[in-house]
Amino acid sequence: MTFTQIFFYFLAGVIVAFSVLSVTTRRILRAAVYLLFVLMGTAAFYFMVNFFFLAAVQLIVYIGGIVVLIIFSVLLTSQINDRLDKPEMAKVVIGGLVAFGGLIISALTLWQYPFTASSAAEGDYSVAEIGRQLLNYGEGGYVLPFEVISILLLAAMVGAIIIAKRIKPKTDD
Amino acid sequence: MIEGVPLSHILVVSSIMFFVGVYGFVTRKNLLTMLISTELILNAVNINFVAFNRYLYPDKMEGHFFSLFIIAIAAAEAAVAIAIFISLYRNLKSIDVEDVDSLKH
Amino acid sequence: MPGLEHTILIPLIPFFAFLVIGLLNKTLSPKVAGMIGITGILASTILAYQVALGYFFSFGQVDGVFQKIIAYKTSWLQFTDSLVIEMGAILDPISAMMLVVITTVSSLVFIYSWGYMKGESGFSRFYAFLSLFSFSMLGLVLATNLFQMYMFWELVGVSSYLLIGFYYDKAAAVAASKKAFIVTRFADLGFLIGILLLSFHTGTFDFQLLTDPNGPAITSVGGATFMGLSVVSLSLLLIFIGGAGKSAMFPLHIWLPDAMEGPTPVSALIHAATMVVAGVYLVARLFPVFAFAAPEALEVVAYIGAFTALFAAVVACTQPDIKRVLAYSTMSQIGYMMLALGVSGFGEDGLGYTASMFHLFTHAFFKALLFLGAGSIIHAVHTNDIFKMGGLRKFMPITHITFLIACLAIAGIPPFAGFFSKDEILAAALVSNKLIFGVGFAVAGLTAFYMFRLYFMVFWNEAKIEGAPHESPSVMTIPLIILAIGSLVAGFVPFNELVTSNGSLLATELHWEVAAPSVAIGLIGIVVAMVMYRKASNLPSKLSSSLGGIYKAAYSKFYIDEVYMFVTKKVIFNLISRPIAWFDRNIIDAFMDMTAKMTNLVSEGIKEMQSGQLHYYAIYFASGAILFVVLMLWMR
Numbered sequence: 001m002t003f004t005q006i007f008f009y010f011l012a013g014v015i016v017a018f019s020v021l022s023v024t025t026r027r028i029l030r031a032a033v034y035l036l037f038v039l040m041g042t043a044a045f046y047f048m049v050n051f052f053f054l055a056a057v058q059l060i061v062y063i064g065g066i067v068v069l070i071i072f073s074v075l076l077t078s079q080i081n082d083r084l085d086k087p088e089m090a091k092v093v094i095g096g097l098v099a100f101g102g103l104i105i106s107a108l109t110l111w112q113y114p115f116t117a118s119s120a121a122e123g124d125y126s127v128a129e130i131g132r133q134l135l136n137y138g139e140g141g142y143v144l145p146f147e148v149i150s151i152l153l154l155a156a157m158v159g160a161i162i163i164a165k166r167i168k169p170k171t172d173d
Numbered sequence: 174m175i176e177g178v179p180l181s182h183i184l185v186v187s188s189i190m191f192f193v194g195v196y197g198f199v200t201r202k203n204l205l206t207m208l209i210s211t212e213l214i215l216n217a218v219n220i221n222f223v224a225f226n227r228y229l230y231p232d233k234m235e236g237h238f239f240s241l242f243i244i245a246i247a248a249a250e251a252a253v254a255i256a257i258f259i260s261l262y263r264n265l266k267s268i269d270v271e272d273v274d275s276l277k278h
Numbered sequence: 279m280p281g282l283e284h285t286i287l288i289p290l291i292p293f294f295a296f297l298v299i300g301l302l303n304k305t306l307s308p309k310v311a312g313m314i315g316i317t318g319i320l321a322s323t324i325l326a327y328q329v330a331l332g333y334f335f336s337f338g339q340v341d342g343v344f345q346k347i348i349a350y351k352t353s354w355l356q357f358t359d360s361l362v363i364e365m366g367a368i369l370d371p372i373s374a375m376m377l378v379v380i381t382t383v384s385s386l387v388f389i390y391s392w393g394y395m396k397g398e399s400g401f402s403r404f405y406a407f408l409s410l411f412s413f414s415m416l417g418l419v420l421a422t423n424l425f426q427m428y429m430f431w432e433l434v435g436v437s438s439y440l441l442i443g444f445y446y447d448k449a450a451a452v453a454a455s456k457k458a459f460i461v462t463r464f465a466d467l468g469f470l471i472g473i474l475l476l477s478f479h480t481g482t483f484d485f486q487l488l489t490d491p492n493g494p495a496i497t498s499v500g501g502a503t504f505m506g507l508s509v510v511s512l513s514l515l516l517i518f519i520g521g522a523g524k525s526a527m528f529p530l531h532i533w534l535p536d537a538m539e540g541p542t543p544v545s546a547l548i549h550a551a552t553m554v555v556a557g558v559y560l561v562a563r564l565f566p567v568f569a570f571a572a573p574e575a576l577e578v579v580a581y582i583g584a585f586t587a588l589f590a591a592v593v594a595c596t597q598p599d600i601k602r603v604l605a606y607s608t609m610s611q612i613g614y615m616m617l618a619l620g621v622s623g624f625g626e627d628g629l630g631y632t633a634s635m636f637h638l639f640t641h642a643f644f645k646a647l648l649f650l651g652a653g654s655i656i657h658a659v660h661t662n663d664i665f666k667m668g669g670l671r672k673f674m675p676i677t678h679i680t681f682l683i684a685c686l687a688i689a690g691i692p693p694f695a696g697f698f699s700k701d702e703i704l705a706a707a708l709v710s711n712k713l714i715f716g717v718g719f720a721v722a723g724l725t726a727f728y729m730f731r732l733y734f735m736v737f738w739n740e741a742k743i744e745g746a747p748h749e750s751p752s753v754m755t756i757p758l759i760i761l762a763i764g765s766l767v768a769g770f771v772p773f774n775e776l777v778t779s780n781g782s783l784l785a786t787e788l789h790w791e792v793a794a795p796s797v798a799i800g801l802i803g804i805v806v807a808m809v810m811y812r813k814a815s816n817l818p819s820k821l822s823s824s825l826g827g828i829y830k831a832a833y834s835k836f837y838i839d840e841v842y843m844f845v846t847k848k849v850i851f852n853l854i855s856r857p858i859a860w861f862d863r864n865i866i867d868a869f870m871d872m873t874a875k876m877t878n879l880v881s882e883g884i885k886e887m888q889s890g891q892l893h894y895y896a897i898y899f900a901s902g903a904i905l906f907v908v909l910m911l912w913m914r
Contacts, residue, residue, distance in 0.1 A: 005177040012186045019190045019213055023197025028206060035209045038190070042216050045183075048175055049227045054240055058219075061244050066212065066251045073255045074205055077262045087200040094897055095199030099192040102904045106188045109911065115180040115228065123232040133234060142238050149245045156249035160256035166263065198896050207892075274890025 008048065015041040026084045032070045039063050053127050183224040191217035204258050204268040208251065215247045285329050285349035285367040288377060289416035291322040292384075296409035299402055308401035315405035316388045319412055323381035326416075330374040334776055338369070344781035346370040346486050348422060360481075366422040368485060371777040372562050372635055376419040379642045380552050382764070384412045386757035387547040390650055393753035394543050394657055404444060404541070411437035415552050419559060423483035424473045427560070431469070431524070434556060435462050438548050442540040454536035461533040465523020472516030476567075479509050489566040491624075511572035518561060518579055525557025525612050528586040532839055534609055538601040538662075542653030545601060550608050550649045551642040558615045558638055565631055565779055569624040580620020584717040587613030589836065591724035595731065596822075596833040599662045600652050603732050604645070607688065610721060611641050617718060618703040621710040628779030629709070629786065633702030636773040640695035643768050644687035647761035651681040654754055655736060658747035664732060668814075669741030673748065676755045678737050680762040685733045687765040689726035689800045697797070698769035704796055705789040722796050726803030734811035 015038055022034030039062045046055035123129075137143040175183075190213055197210030219240045226236025258268050265272055295318030299311045306314070329349075338344050351366035388408060395404055414433035421427035436459075443455030477483050519530075526534035537549050548554070561568065561579060568576045587610045594606035615634045622630025654677045659667055671678040687694035690701070700722060707715040749755065774786040810818050822829040831837065887898065 002177055004175055008175055008178045008182075012182070015186060016189050016193075019193040022213070023193055023201065023206070023210055028203060031206050031209055035212060038213065039216060042220060045220065046223060049223060051223060051227075051237055051240075054223065054237055057241060057244055061248050062212075062216075065248055069251060069255055070205060070209065073258060076259065077205070077268050078203075084201075084203055084206070087202065091200050091893060095196045098199065098897060098900045098904065099196035102195065102900065102907075103188055103192040105904065105908060105911070106192075107185055110181045110184045110188065113181075117180060117228045118231055120230070120232045123234060125234070125237070130234070130237075133238070145238075145242055149242055153245060153249050156253050160252045163253070164256035164259045195896075195900055199893055199900070270892050273892070276890060 004048070008045075011041050011044055011048075014038075015045075026086070028074050028078060028082070028084060029071065029080060032067060032074055035070070036063060036067050039067065050122070050125055052125070053130050180224060180228040183228075184221065187217040187220040187224070190214075190220070202269050202271060204254075204261070204270055204273075207270060208254050208258075212247065212251070215243060219243055282329070282347065282349035282369070284325060285369065285420065288322045288325050288329065288367075288381070289413050289420060291318045291325070292409040292416070293413035294318065296406050296413060299406040299409065303402050303406065306402060311402035312392055312405050315409050316385070316392065318409060319381065319385045319388045322412070322416070323385045326377040326381040329369065330378045333369050333374045334371075338371075338374070342782055344371050344776075344778075346489075348486070349420075351422060363425050364423055364484070365426055367420040368422040369420075371781065372559065373419045375635060375639060375777055376559060377416065379639060380412070380415050380419065383547055383551040383642055383646045383761075384408075384415075386646065386760060387543045387650070390546075390653070390754050390757040391541075391543040393751045394653055395541065400444060404441075407437055407440045407444070408544075408547070411441065411548060411553075415556075418556060421485075423485060424477060424488070425483045427563075428466075428469065428473055431520070431556065432466065434553050435459060435466070435524070438462075438537070438553055441544040441548060442537045444541055444544065445539070448539065450536075451539040454533075454539040458533040458537045461530055462523045465530050466520050468516040468518075468523075469520020472513040472518075472520065475509060475513035475516065479513070485563060489564065491566055491570060508572065510567065511575045514564065514568055514572045514575040515578060517564065518557075518575065521557030521560040522582065523557070524560075525554050525616070526586075526609050527557065527582050527613065527616060528589055529838065531586065531590070531609050532842055535602045535605045535835070538599070538605050542601065542649060542656060545605070546646045546649030546653065549605065550645040554608060554612055555615065555638050555642070558612060558619065558634065561616065561619050562631065562635060565619065565622075566624060568619075569622070569779070576620050576622075578620075579616055580711065580714055583613045583616025583618075583620055584714045585613070586610070587617060587721045588717050588724075589613075591721045591728065592832050593835050594728040595724060596829060598665055600655065600664050600667075600732065600736065601649075601662055603664070603728060604648055604652060607648075607725065607729065608645055610725060611637070611645065611688070614700070614703055614718065614721065615641070617714055618706055621707050621714055622779065623710075625780045625782075626784075627709075628784060629702060630706035631779040632773050632777055632784055632786070633699060633706050635777045636771075637696075637699035637703055639771070639773070640687070640699045640765070640768045643761055643764035644684040644694075644696060647680060647684040647758060647765055648688070650754070650758055650761065651677050651684060654750040654758065655681075657750055657754070664735040666742055667736045668739035669737070670747060671737040672741075674750070676749060676758060680755075680758040681737070682733065683762045683765055685729045688729050689804060690722055690796055691726075691800055691804075692793075692797065693766075693769065695765050695767070695769035697793070699773075700796060701789060701793045702773075702786065705792045708789075708792055719796060719799065723799035723803045726800040727807050730804045730807035731811050734807055738812050740814050 018034045018037040018041070022031045022038060025031050025034065039058065043055045043058040043063070046052075046058060133140070134142050134146050194210045194213035194217060197213065198207055201207050201210060222236035222240045222243070224236075226234065230236070261273060262268050292315075295315050299306065299314055303311070332338075333344075333347070338347070347369040349367040349369050351364055353362045354365040355363040357363070388405070391404065391408070395401055398404065411434065414430050414437050418427055418430035418434055421430060439455045439459040442458050443451050445451045473483075476488075480488060482488060521527075523530045534549060534554065538545055540549075568579070590606040590609035590613060594603050594610065597603045597606060615637050618630040618634035618637065620630070622628055622634065624631075654674065655667065655670065656662060658674060658677075659670070661667070683694065687696040690697045692698075704715060704718050704722070707718050774784040778784040810821070834840070887894070
């Protein structure tokens, strides 16, 4: 077994373990931190497949942005020492069945399907190439989704401000 | 591609992550933990995209870009969701999903 | 035809009067509405006389033969190149004659109603309906094709329905109007099928083409047959069913006596002089087709006419209601006209045709007179029951004299109008069918008897009315006088020159060998009636008790209504309608109800799914998605 293989399976173990932990722990802050580990594992996986830019984005946006945001709002909306209620038994059973059933089905399907890895040479994954493709308006270019996403982000930003803004109740004085 | 690791192994990992996310979404009551489960689901999808990209079409970057966009959308989604949670908390003093059911009427 | 387009105005003027009165019903005062109606009908009367006189005496004849002239024609509905529905106005001897009859009687009735309906709440409505009726009837007689005729035929039915049910707060009137509409409508089904059959086989609706002796209808006799009859005969029989319904021929006559629930001027106009002769007019209109292509259908017409004449005359002898006696008398006289048409031939043998039209013409005058006279009497004494009247000759001299003239006319006493036409009918019948002649002869005697029974009961006998009934106002008596003059002189119109089956002159003479016995039997009828009813006596009751069952049966109109009631209520309702209704309610409706109930049940069941709980929505969604995937995998 090569080092790469060992590292991958270790990574897979970390991802699975922390995923499970983050949805089962009864401390909300810990759930956020476990999510952090899962995301870091994913970023590591991106590094392993040479998608350095994506890995960097993952680290910056997810870990630096979303997880921090989540932790902040956890602190805003609950006490550090609060423990979440135990989930209802019925929901655990039903949710478990659905999740497990779905997993079995997709795993079986994956196992049976003969994926053959392509032998084509690796493309150019450099940041320069990514930038070129992202702003390319020719065939295979991504300028349209890029612009759409930027508008979406702007809308989300404005929306978030409006929603979270404290609306002062109207008073007569 | 990663030497010695078949594609299906990566996909199984992402499947587990996905259904763990589903499980969490169903069982958790706190909206923030539900958001965390959603992030897990999105992340699983990202891994799929990247894996397919690298294993089946290494000369192209479609999966890469899709992952990129999904991350952007996830960020937007998280921002709006957290704004909603804060607004809810301010009004209901709770971010428990079972308290938020007035839209059924 | 150029120069005659204004013929179409004859029906249109009353139609506009109807529209104006009908639309401005609430804003016009009743007097103005009445004036509009009367002015409209007078205008079209003047036009009609101008056109009819012009037709008969100047432009109608070519080489001594009356032509069918299309005065106006427009295509109304164009379905395909060959299927065009036309609207127009035809002028030939019978339509010109009918124009005169309808406009004369209509305008007199319009004027008469001014007095008769005075102070009634629906005065304007009454004039609106009368105008609508005049429009429909004039449109009917001017119809250039079967389809237009059918349309106006139905319009006539509708306006008759509206007028019979004029007193719509009276249950009997409402029932009568419904009865009239349904019975005639039922008959019109035959008419419609007949039209479809005939036009399908001849390829035309047009009267000019249909009645051309060398045209497609008449030359296609050798064509298709059905159940032993040629299709033309069959379709003509079906058309005759429609005519029989409107003209109250047995056994579709049951609506006419009940129609007397309408105001009396309406009875005079619609149910005596004009609408009820529409059936006769229809047969006359298609007469060449009958005569050449379907002699067996014509025979049916003759027998039904004869039977109705006899049947109605017998019933009329027993009825106590003045208007019902007149109604049965109308049926009897129309039976006479049908009989005359039925025994007639074409051309040289066309005496019956001429006689029928002649009788239609004279009958319009004296029957309208009788009804308007009856209206005048009812107006004065406020009852329809002749056993409650009597001795009225002292109180109502004008009504008395005019009524007497009408009775003499209908009884066929010379020189009154009915004598001439009845004589021609009997002469025509004698030539062609002895049995029918016998029936006609007996009916002549019966007619004289029941009319004078009515006359003596009302104007002689002993006075049973309390107080002094007064003569009607002049607006009512003047129409009576005009009609009485008409009844006196109408018999001298030379019909054999004007109205014949083929348009050319028909040589006729007074048939004394027929006329003398018929006058004699008429006189016998009058004398018998005088003996029985001139003074109060127990003779009538003795006679009726000695006749026993026959009298009772006639009094109950031979139980025809009861037979209809039995057939409809007991047989059709119970055996057909009820099972269908049960099926509708318990199978069709129940199926619909079940669908609704099932939907309801399912909704009740799954209503809980919409809990507002995000978790459950997520579960449904996830399990649904997984099921979908499983399905796709399994189907692969």
